[in-house]
Structure formats: C-alpha cells, structure tokens
Amino acid sequence: MDNLNLSKFCIRLGDHCLIMAHRQSELCSNGPFLEEDIAQINLGLDLLGQAEALLIYGAKLEGGSRTADDIAFRRPEREFYNFMLTEQPNTDFAFVIVRQYIMSLYLLKTYQVLAKVEDETLSGIALKALKELTYHERHFSMWLKRLGDGTEESHERAQTAINELWMFVGELYEEDEIDLMAQKAFYAPTGIEMKAFLMEHITARFTESTLTTPKDIYMTTGSKKGIHTEYLGYLLTEMQYLQRAYPDAKW
Amino acid sequence: MSEVKDTQGQLWEVFIQTKKGLPFKHFGSVHAYDKEMAIQNARDLYTRRAEGRGMWVVPADAIVAVDSADDASFFHPSDDKVYRHPTFYELPDGLKNM
Numbered sequence: 001m002d003n004l005n006l007s008k009f010c011i012r013l014g015d016h017c018l019i020m021a022h023r024q025s026e027l028c029s030n031g032p033f034l035e036e037d038i039a040q041i042n043l044g045l046d047l048l049g050q051a052e053a054l055l056i057y058g059a060k061l062e063g064g065s066r067t068a069d070d071i072a073f074r075r076p077e078r079e080f081y082n083f084m085l086t087e088q089p090n091t092d093f094a095f096v097i098v099r100q101y102i103m104s105l106y107l108l109k110t111y112q113v114l115a116k117v118e119d120e121t122l123s124g125i126a127l128k129a130l131k132e133l134t135y136h137e138r139h140f141s142m143w144l145k146r147l148g149d150g151t152e153e154s155h156e157r158a159q160t161a162i163n164e165l166w167m168f169v170g171e172l173y174e175e176d177e178i179d180l181m182a183q184k185a186f187y188a189p190t191g192i193e194m195k196a197f198l199m200e201h202i203t204a205r206f207t208e209s210t211l212t213t214p215k216d217i218y219m220t221t222g223s224k225k226g227i228h229t230e231y232l233g234y235l236l237t238e239m240q241y242l243q244r245a246y247p248d249a250k251w
Numbered sequence: 252m253s254e255v256k257d258t259q260g261q262l263w264e265v266f267i268q269t270k271k272g273l274p275f276k277h278f279g280s281v282h283a284y285d286k287e288m289a290i291q292n293a294r295d296l297y298t299r300r301a302e303g304r305g306m307w308v309v310p311a312d313a314i315v316a317v318d319s320a321d322d323a324s325f326f327h328p329s330d331d332k333v334y335r336h337p338t339f340y341e342l343p344d345g346l347k348n349m
Contacts, residue, residue, distance in 0.1 A: 033259040035281050035292035042295050135294075142287055 001185045007061035008081075009182050010122070011071060012224075013110065014054030015082035018072055019232070020103060021048035022239050026090055039139065043100070046132040050107075053125045073243040077233050078226040085168035087232040094147055094154070094161040101140035102165070102202065106172050108133045109197045113189050122187075141205050148209025159211055170219025172198060178224075260284040261310060265293040268305035273348060275307055283308075 001009070024044025031037025055068035066074075086103060090096050111133060114126035147158040173195035175183070182188035189197070199213075206213045222228070242249055259282035266275040278297050283289035289308040298306060317325050329335055 033282060035259075035283065035296060039292065039295040042299060139291055142291070146284075146288075 001181050001187065003061045003063065005178055005181050006119075006187075007058045008178050009187065010054045010058035010061065012081040012178070014051045014058055014071075015080050016086050016103065016107070017047040017051035017054065019080070019082040019086045019235065020100070021045070021051055022235055023086070023088075023090060023096075024100075027096065030090075032093060040096070043136055043139065046129075046136070050125065050129045050132070057121050057125070069243075073240045077228055077236055080228065080232060080236070081223060081226060082228075082232075083168065083171045084220060084223050084229050084232075085165060085171065087228060087235055088165060088168065089231050091161070091164075092157060094157040095165065097140055097143045097147060098158065098161040098165055100136065101144050101205070102169060102172070102198070104133055104136040104140055105198055105201050106194070108137055109189055109194055114187060117185075117187055144205060144211070145209045148206070148211040155210065158209070162206070162211060163214055166214040167218055167220050169198070171221055171223055174221060174224065176224045260288070261312075263289040263293070263308045264311050264314060265297055266307040266309065267297060267303040269303055271304050275305065278302075280311060281308070 021044045024040055024047065027037065027040045027044070029037065031040055051072070052068060055071050059066050059068045059071055083103075083106075085099060088095065088099055107129070111126040111130045114122050115130055117123050117126075144158065147154040149155070173191040175191045179188060179191070183190050203213050237244075261283065262280055263283055264280050265278045267278045268275045281289060281292040281296055283292050286308070290306065293306060293308050297303070
C-alpha cells in the first residue's frame with residue numbers, strides 16, 4: 001500500500017472514531033445517572049484519542065500541509081468517510097447502546113488485525129485501542145442484555161433501535177478499492193471475515209438478550225464515497241462551529 | 252425532603268489496591284443496579300488514571316459499621332495501653348508500607 005492510500009485508510013478509520021466520539025460527547029450531562037454519564041463520556045474520550053492518533057498519522061502519510069485538525073474541522077460533509085451508522089443520533093439510550101455495541105465489535109476486529117501489521121505506528125495505535133475496545137464491548141453488551149432482557153419497555157426500545165439501525169450495518173463489511181488494497185497488505189480483514197465476525201457475535205448477544213436479529217432487509221450504502229444521512233451535516237455544524245466562525249482560532 | 256427517592260440503584264463501596272501486595276483502601280462509592288454494573292462504574296470513576304492494580308466493590312449495606320454512639324466502648328478502653336502495639340521494635344530501613 002502506498003502512503004496516499006494508507007493515509008486514506010487511516011483517515012477513514014479515524015472518521016468512524018471522531019464522529020462517534022462527538023455523538024458520545026453529546027451525552028455529557030444527559031446520562032441516565034451520574035456514573036453512566038461519566039462512563040459514556042469516558043468511552044467517547046477513548047474514541048477521540050484513537051481518532052486523533054489516526055488523523056495525525058493520516059496527515060503525515062499524506063505529506064501535504066494539512067494537519068489532523070484541518071482534517072477534522074475543515075472538511076465538508078462530502079469528504080467525511082465515516083459509516084452512516086456512526087453518525088446516527090442519540091434518539092434514546094437504546095439507540096446509543098445498539099450503535100456503539102455494533103461499532104465496538106467492528107473496531108475490535110479492525111484493531112485485532114491492525115495490531116499485527118509491520119507499520120509500528122499503526123500497530124501501536126491498534127494495540128492501545130484494543131485494550132479500550134475490549135472494555136467498550138463489555139460495557140455496551142452488558143447494557144444490551146439489561147435492556148433486551150429487562151422490562152417490557154426497555155425490550156421494546158432496544159428492538160426498535162436494532163430495527164431502525166440495521167440498514168446501516170451492511171456498510172461495515174462492504175469493500176471498495178482501498179479496502180481491497182488494505183486486505184492484500186493484511187491491514188484489514190476481508191468483508192466476508194468481518195461479516196462473519198459481526199454476525200456471530202451480534203446474533204449470539206441478541207439471542208441471549210431476547211432480541212431479534214433482522215433478516216433480509218435493505219442495506220444502505222454510500223459513506224465510502226462521502227454520501228451520508230441528513231444527520232452528519234448537523235453534527236458537523238456543531239463540531240466544526242469554532243473553526244467555521246473563527247478560522248485559525250488557537251488556544 | 253427525606254421522602255425524595257433515590258433512583259440511581261444500590262450504593263456500593265469501592266476498594267482499590269494501588270500496588271500488588273498492598274492492602275485495599277477505600278476510595279469512594281458508586282451507584283449501580285448489579286455487580287457487573289458496579290465494577291464497571293467503579294472502573295470508570297476511579298481507575299482511569301492508573302490508580303489501581305486490584306479493585307473490590309461491596310454493597311454498602313453489607314458493611315457493618317460501629318455506631319458513633321458506641322465509640323467509647325469500642326475504641327477508648329485501649330487508649331492508655333500503648334503496650335498493645337508493637338511500637339518498641341526498630342524497623343529496618345528497607346522496610347516500607349508498615
């Protein structure tokens with residue numbers, strides 16, 4: 001993989017983390033109780049740290065004058081490559097849990113593979129992130145079980161979140177030319193491997209939580225080309241507000 | 252005001268061991284509805300800055316404490332009996348955490 005393509009690969013992964021980190025940050029002071037509020041923000045901070053490391057490396061590989069901050073705060077919507085799943089709003093607590101649980105699995109698998117690459121920067125980022133993601137998966141999957149196997153209302157809300165978000169899961173194991181290059185260099189699992197990993201874990205956890213895995217429904221696509229749902233635009237307006245209102249503002 | 256219901260779950264006390272071999276110390280408390288949530292909440296509140304090597308959470312109502320009214324009968328009888336402590340030994344310089 002040449003530097004430019006590896007840079008794109010890093011920025012894509014960084015985008016997933018960055019957008020999820022912002023979604024998690026929106027939960028600040030809105031958690032169901034104090035301890036969970038802090039937990040959700042902590043998990044968001046983990047993701048922000050991963051995003052920063054990946055975007056810094058992406059910017060370096062790119063070799064141009066763009067910094068990681070430029071990449072995060074100066075790009076328009078169409079140049080973001082995060083999965084549509086990551087930008088879905090915090091409609092209720094169940095949406096947060098389902099979105100983050102599925103993405104935690106995706107990141108776990110992604111970092112497991114990246115931890116073994118020769119590139120020391122990437123394997124370093126992945127090894128550190130793996131420790132964090134192992135906990136994310138544990139935290140979100142326990143909540144999934146509590147909601148699914150909890151009260152009638154919590155079950156219904158969890159199932160609704162799953163049904164509403166399921167159409168965005170297909171993107172997680174799609175492949176375009178960058179993915180194929182990454183797979184060839186053993187930087188990423190194949191789409192088939194990723195799908196098998198996700199479905200095995202998700203189905204087992206959903207079943208245990210008395211939740212139903214949707215079947216044969218339409219899967220949306222487009223984020224690898226910068227196409228997004230309406231929610232990303234609003235998210236960026238808020239996330240990029242400072243740089244848009246005061247370009248070059250510094251601490 | 253005493254009628255305000257606490258809806259944040261049960262109270263758990265958190266004990267952390269800062270280094271292997273040292274005793275667990277009380278760090279604080281968390282709310283949680285079950286054991287797994289309690290240990291996760293404790294992790295998120297107390298061990299994110301590498302404070303610990305080991306951690307316990309204990310339901311607060313499982314801890315039996317001395318009522319302050321009983322101070323006199325529980326603690327004061329030994330006030331004038333310093334010989335009950337082994338304080339007359341010289342400790343070697345290398346010994347820490349005693």
